[in-house]
Amino acid sequence: MENRTRLLSNWNRVKKRLQEKFSILTDEDLYLHTENQDEMLRKIGEKLGMQRQFVLKMITTLL
Numbered sequence: 001m002e003n004r005t006r007l008l009s010n011w012n013r014v015k016k017r018l019q020e021k022f023s024i025l026t027d028e029d030l031y032l033h034t035e036n037q038d039e040m041l042r043k044i045g046e047k048l049g050m051q052r053q054f055v056l057k058m059i060t061t062l063l
């Protein structure tokens with residue numbers, strides 16, 4: 001739960017870093033809402049060819 005709160009409060013910074021690293025990711029792919037976190041992680045994973053767990057770990061390191 002703490003990571004989720006940190007993710008929401010720092011999302012704009014994380015989003016910018018992800019787009020710098022992976023230019024294929026769009027604002028739509030990275031649209032974060034409290035209800036759509038799992039869907040967003042799935043979308044990112046599909047677009048980058050990564051498993052959801054790896055995407056989550058990568059995002060967590062950017063916090």
